[in-house]
Amino acid sequence: MNTTTVALTDVGKSYGRADALSDVTLALRPGITGLLGPNGAGKTTMLRILATALAADRGTVEVLGSDPGTATGRTAVRRRLGYVPQETGFPRGFTAFSFLDYLAILKEWSDAETRHAEVRRVVELVDLTDVAPKRVSALSGGQRRRLVLAQAMIGQPDLLVLDEPTTGLDPAQRGRLRDVLGRAGESATVLISTHQTEDVAALCERVVVLDGGRVLFDGAVTDLVRQATGRVWMADDRHPAAQHAWRTGTGRVRNVGDPPPDAELIEPDLEDAYLLLVGDAAHDAGLEAVS
Numbered sequence: 001m002n003t004t005t006v007a008l009t010d011v012g013k014s015y016g017r018a019d020a021l022s023d024v025t026l027a028l029r030p031g032i033t034g035l036l037g038p039n040g041a042g043k044t045t046m047l048r049i050l051a052t053a054l055a056a057d058r059g060t061v062e063v064l065g066s067d068p069g070t071a072t073g074r075t076a077v078r079r080r081l082g083y084v085p086q087e088t089g090f091p092r093g094f095t096a097f098s099f100l101d102y103l104a105i106l107k108e109w110s111d112a113e114t115r116h117a118e119v120r121r122v123v124e125l126v127d128l129t130d131v132a133p134k135r136v137s138a139l140s141g142g143q144r145r146r147l148v149l150a151q152a153m154i155g156q157p158d159l160l161v162l163d164e165p166t167t168g169l170d171p172a173q174r175g176r177l178r179d180v181l182g183r184a185g186e187s188a189t190v191l192i193s194t195h196q197t198e199d200v201a202a203l204c205e206r207v208v209v210l211d212g213g214r215v216l217f218d219g220a221v222t223d224l225v226r227q228a229t230g231r232v233w234m235a236d237d238r239h240p241a242a243q244h245a246w247r248t249g250t251g252r253v254r255n256v257g258d259p260p261p262d263a264e265l266i267e268p269d270l271e272d273a274y275l276l277l278v279g280d281a282a283h284d285a286g287l288e289a290v291s
């Protein structure tokens with residue numbers, strides 16, 4: 001289980017003069033890795049490179065033993081890949097079932113009987129059996145999102161690249177999805193980009209934080225959370241030294257930052273740790289800019 005399945009070395013990608021990714025070095029293994037980062041951090045760019053939808057400008061990329069920089073490498077990767085892009089369109093007129101069946105044909109499932117059985121399996125996996133005969137245009141936003149996830153699960157791929165897969169899902173469906181992904185992560189390499197720190201805390205052993213196209217953190221979720229120990233406290237009001245503060249449902253204020261000596265410290269969670277990591281990095285960058 002400890003074999004590296006995906007390796008990025010000094011990977012860079014620019015759009016015009018702007019660097020979306022700079023010197024990204026990362027190795028993934030089977031299991032679930034969460035990818036966090038602010039808007040514009042480079043998460044989608046990185047996922048698109050891994051999913052062979054975009055070529056890196058610099059560095060080396062190895063995915064499941066193949067080089068996506070070559071045509072044969074891309075084909076080899078695509079045969080073993082499930083990908084949920086950030087945004088998707090749907091061809092007109094398809095039902096949920098026929099859309100998945102069409103995708104399965106593109107994924108080289110030529111025998112109709114086994115293909116239909118596989119489509120029924122992934123439909124059930126994402127709890128869409130009841131609406132499978134409906135047109136995609138008649139599905140809700142969350143149901144469409146699950147349909148996109150279903151197509152990624154066809155054939156139980158060795159690599160799942162998921163760009164914000166839980167966006168728009170209700171809590172029960174998110175819970176179900178966590179179960180599905182948890183099972184997939186027992187054998188496959190799963191990389192999930194999300195803004196939901198609670199999904200990462202619930203699902204992932206490992207987390208990568210990108211910011212400004214660079215890796216800010218790569219390690220165990222518990223290690224990132226530990227970095228925030230002693231930096232989260234409750235008070236009746238927001239404290240001037242807090243980087244972030246918000247009034248919670250209890251009426252008291254959760255402060256995240258550098259606490260005063262008499263602060264009522266509480267256990268941090270992943271969201272606190274993430275906010276501090278990104279906030280501290282922005283602060284350090286500001287100091288560098290003025291020095």
Ligand SMILES: Nc1ncnc2c1ncn2[C@@H]1O[C@H](COP(=O)(O)OP(=O)(O)OP(=O)(O)O)[C@@H](O)[C@H]1O
Pocket residue numbers: 015018019020037038039040041042043044045046
């Ligand atoms: N096709 C493009 N053309 C020009 N610039 C782009 C393009 N795609 C992304 N960028 C820029 O590259 C940077 C990284 O974008 P990317 O979409 O990878 O970030 P992200 O972390 O996925 O953001 P978000 O959380 O908002 O989805 C941003 O500055 C973005 O404006």
